[in-house]
Amino acid sequence: xxxxxxxxxxxxxxxxxxxxxxxxxxxxxxxxxxxxxxxxxxxxxxxxxxxxxxxxxxxxxxxxxxxxxxxxxxxxxxxxxxxxxxxxxxxxxxxxxxxxxxxxxxxxxxxxxxxxxxxxxxxxxxxxxxxxxxxxxxxxxxxxxxxxxxxxxxxxxxxxxxxxxxxxxxxxxxxxxxxxxxxxxxxxxxxxxxxxxxxxxxxxxxxxxxxxxxxxxxxxxxxxxxxxxxxxxxxxxxxxxxxxxxxxxxxxxxxxxxxxxxxxxxxxxxxxxxxxxxxxxxxxxxxxxxxxxxxxxxxxxxxxxxxxxxxxxxxxxxxxxxxxxxxxxxxxxxxxxxxxxxxxxxxxxxxxxxxxxxxxxxxxxxxxxxxxxxxxxxxxxxxxxxxxxxxxxxxxxxxxxxxxxxxxxxxxxxxxxxxxxxxxxxxxxxxxxxx
Amino acid sequence: xxxxxxxxxxxxxxxxxxxxxxxxxxxxxxxxxxxxxxxxxxxxxxxxxxxxxxxxxxxxxxxxxxxxxxxxxxxxxxxxxxxxxxxxxxxxxxxxxxxxxxxxxxxxxxxxxxxxxxxxxxxxxxxxxxxxxxxxxxxxxxxxxxxxxxxxxxxxxxxxxxxxxxxxxxxxxxxxxxxxxxxxxxxxxxxxxxxxxxxxxxxxxxxxxxxxxxxxxxxxxxxxxxxxxxxxxxxxxxxxxxxxxxxxxxxxxxxxxxxxxxxxxxxxxxxxxxxxxxxxxxxxxxxxxxxxxxxxxxxxxxxxxxxxxxxxxxxxxxxxxxxxxxxxxxxxxxxxxxxxxxxxxxxxxxxxxxxxxxxxxxxxxxxxxxxxxxxxxxxxxxxxxxxxxxxxxxxxxxxxxxxxxxxxxxxxxxxxxxxxxxxxxxxxxxxxxxx
Numbered sequence: 092x093x094x095x096x097x098x099x100x101x102x103x104x105x106x107x108x109x110x111x112x113x114x115x116x117x118x119x120x121x122x123x124x125x126x127x128x129x130x131x132x133x134x135x136x137x138x139x140x141x142x143x144x145x146x147x148x149x150x151x152x153x154x155x156x157x158x159x160x161x162x163x164x165x166x167x168x169x170x171x172x173x174x175x176x177x178x179x180x181x182x183x184x185x186x187x188x189x190x191x192x193x194x195x196x197x198x199x200x201x202x203x204x205x206x207x208x209x210x211x212x213x214x215x216x217x218x219x220x221x222x223x224x225x226x227x228x229x230x231x232x233x234x235x236x237x238x239x240x241x242x243x244x245x246x247x248x249x250x251x252x253x254x255x256x257x258x259x260x261x262x263x264x265x266x267x268x269x270x271x272x273x274x275x276x277x278x279x280x281x282x283x284x285x286x287x288x289x290x291x292x293x294x295x296x297x298x299x300x301x302x303x304x305x306x307x308x309x310x311x312x313x314x315x316x317x318x319x320x321x322x323x324x325x326x327x328x329x330x331x332x333x334x335x336x337x338x339x340x341x342x343x344x345x346x347x348x349x350x351x352x353x354x355x356x357x358x359x360x361x362x363x364x365x366x367x368x369x370x371x372x373x374x375x376x377x378x379x380x381x382x383x384x385x386x387x388x389x390x391x392x393x394x395x396x397x398x399x400x401x402x403x404x405x406x407x408x409x410x411x412x413x414x415x416x417x418x419x420x421x422x423x424x425x426x427x428x429x430x431x432x433x434x435x436x437x438x439x440x441x442x443x444x445x446x447x448x449x450x451x452x453x454x455x456x457x458x459x460x461x462x463x464x465x466x467x468x469x470x471x472x473x474x475x476x477x478x479x480x481x482x483x484x485x486x487x488x489x490x491x492x493x494x495x496x497x498x499x500x501x502x503x504x505x506x507x508x509x510x511x512x513x514x515x516x517x518x519x520x521x522x523x524x525x526x
Numbered sequence: 527x528x529x530x531x532x533x534x535x536x537x538x539x540x541x542x543x544x545x546x547x548x549x550x551x552x553x554x555x556x557x558x559x560x561x562x563x564x565x566x567x568x569x570x571x572x573x574x575x576x577x578x579x580x581x582x583x584x585x586x587x588x589x590x591x592x593x594x595x596x597x598x599x600x601x602x603x604x605x606x607x608x609x610x611x612x613x614x615x616x617x618x619x620x621x622x623x624x625x626x627x628x629x630x631x632x633x634x635x636x637x638x639x640x641x642x643x644x645x646x647x648x649x650x651x652x653x654x655x656x657x658x659x660x661x662x663x664x665x666x667x668x669x670x671x672x673x674x675x676x677x678x679x680x681x682x683x684x685x686x687x688x689x690x691x692x693x694x695x696x697x698x699x700x701x702x703x704x705x706x707x708x709x710x711x712x713x714x715x716x717x718x719x720x721x722x723x724x725x726x727x728x729x730x731x732x733x734x735x736x737x738x739x740x741x742x743x744x745x746x747x748x749x750x751x752x753x754x755x756x757x758x759x760x761x762x763x764x765x766x767x768x769x770x771x772x773x774x775x776x777x778x779x780x781x782x783x784x785x786x787x788x789x790x791x792x793x794x795x796x797x798x799x800x801x802x803x804x805x806x807x808x809x810x811x812x813x814x815x816x817x818x819x820x821x822x823x824x825x826x827x828x829x830x831x832x833x834x835x836x837x838x839x840x841x842x843x844x845x846x847x848x849x850x851x852x853x854x855x856x857x858x859x860x861x862x863x864x865x866x867x868x869x870x871x872x873x874x875x876x877x878x879x880x881x882x883x884x885x886x887x888x889x890x891x892x893x894x895x896x897x898x899x900x901x902x903x904x905x906x907x908x909x910x911x912x913x914x915x916x917x918x919x920x921x922x923x924x925x926x927x928x929x930x931x932x933x934x935x936x937x938x939x940x941x942x943x944x945x946x947x948x949x950x951x952x953x954x955x956x957x958x959x960x961x
Binding site: 115116117120122124127128130131135136139140143144146147148149150151152153154155156160161162186187188189190193197201213214215216217218220221222224225226228229231236261310316317318319320321334335336337338339340341343346347348349350351352353364365366367368369370371372374470475477479480523524525526 | 550551552555557559562563565566570571574575578579581582583584585586587588589590591595596597621622623624625628632636648649650651652653655656657659660661663664666671696745751752753754755756769770771772773774775776778781782783784785786787788799800801802803804805806807809905910912914915958959960961
């Protein structure tokens, strides 16, 4: 039996196979970039047409009440909560991941008098570090970066907050949330988890892990649309004392009293700042509803099966995927091509992600000297992954709409591209604005 | 000739009358709340359907390049620029008014070493004050409030920034932008103008006035939809030195280099923080295009004609509109009913807005003890204005879709409501979540 035949048998037996039809997907495309932009749920255009025509168009300003726009950030947040192991009143949709990071880092610093250090890792998703640096410019925080295996020892009495991304955007490495949270608390630090590559992809246990704060992305595994608003989590025990400087009117206890003095709204509502972009939040709700219906446990199980099967198919297709073992994974981005890539033959991809599916997120990342061109050559064949500078080809698995057949075909295309050397064509190395 | 007949003649002669058909408006409604939520342009649902189906659905992640999503904030900002007297490279769409206030106030403080005071007026739109208070909590700013006629004398050597709303949300009073900017500069202060009730309603001359910074709202006169993203202006001369703490990855010089260290993008791009909510920004573009097509000069001319005609119609209908003259207008919100309202008979509305159309924005605000119930009674008749606590009935004029006939009818309804006392019905005083 060929791998493709085997894949089709697996698809036929897949209880999640039916959900593919709930997305509006282009023909002839294998979409392995749902971890960058999730696909379009079929209900979303309908929902937005309804919001535009019936709510905005017909009822105009009254829709803040009649369509309950005013509670949309809480309602959608409440639906995200069970996906990440939180209570509905602990999660709210607001702004972007970046802006929410600023709010929650500021809140943590305010709670941690005498401690100014925010600890993270080099190579964390840039915006996480940049937002620390923003607070640093304000004179309110000090950034400290420690490599993944040195984080626990870097937790000293100066650390106010540990900020980590649960699943690394580039490598797919996953932190042990409970262990790191415990270590941070033992050192007197609070923890803020960035769930951008986690929420909607796998079960997360924020409360069971004792997490203090979290943020996450609406446009990846939650399928909320390009630039969908983000969400933020504050553990109930911190809510009453929470102070954050982006104290806009929508986070006021009584926005429509139009008082001159800010009084924070109860609970997580005080994370609201300006008026929520209703069209975008409504689109997010459709994506969240669909993920919730399928269930993150089932999605995660299938994700692991998909990525495991892709590795098998790659091996079968003659692509050597060599795991990076024993060597430190260089997460810092540099403009110079990686030294790893240079040493490899064309047929070898360096597996940057952990080989053990339990240790990684819903992605497989491979290092190759010409990862950018390789990625473009795959895209030309309809296999859409992405490139992460300087040398990583990243394949993400959104199991709600991916088939095992797609894995077999991806392996075939990747083998053909590597063997033919077609990725060396000049057109594939022309960099686009967004890579 | 009745006022209604006169109105219809004016409509017949109105060069802007044809634009009403470019909006999707409900039947039987006179919408005087475009200064809170602008109406739905007919092209917007079509545009969003295209963004969803063709861009998100078909091209998925590639649309960041192929549909140029990545430049959407700059493109729409560039289209807003001529409406507010700025150059295209000085304006960008990002986040909310509140978040942009925080960025620009922070930037101003960073430029003004040794000065910490942000000067504003009591009763300014709450979020403007709340964001100052956020910076105050951070220990970076000191809020100082001075009444409208005492602002110039409050400009001393401690003032880093003067933050004013060009047209007051509640009263419609308009500041002399050039004069206040000049006074601030003479005192060594920078100026940040909140154009929320100005942009798209009337010509604004930011550069001619020498303004330093501005923010404005997308969901009022720009018809961008509920919670539409906001815009921000930075005068070219300040762009190179601008530092703002919400230094997210989209404001980085090379977001897709994924560097660990923040380097601000050139110019106004550094005001970007997270990923823009593309659906909402695309909707905003439709609204902006329509306003730009009609032209702010023509809109402003018609707005003044509409509000002037409404005052004539009210007088004709027997509603006394007494201007507040000589008495200080109490802008601070208090839970107690206004002392003015108590003294008036039912048939008298206190005109809070300046009687001279040149001195006000695109609105007329009336004080009445039971303004809330009055507003609800009008809404029950299909005349949609809004209430601003504690005692203001606010009627806004979005001349792109309002007719002179609507003014005559509004006056008739208002006179009937006041005369009949129907606003005293219990149902009209039940407060909704959003007022």
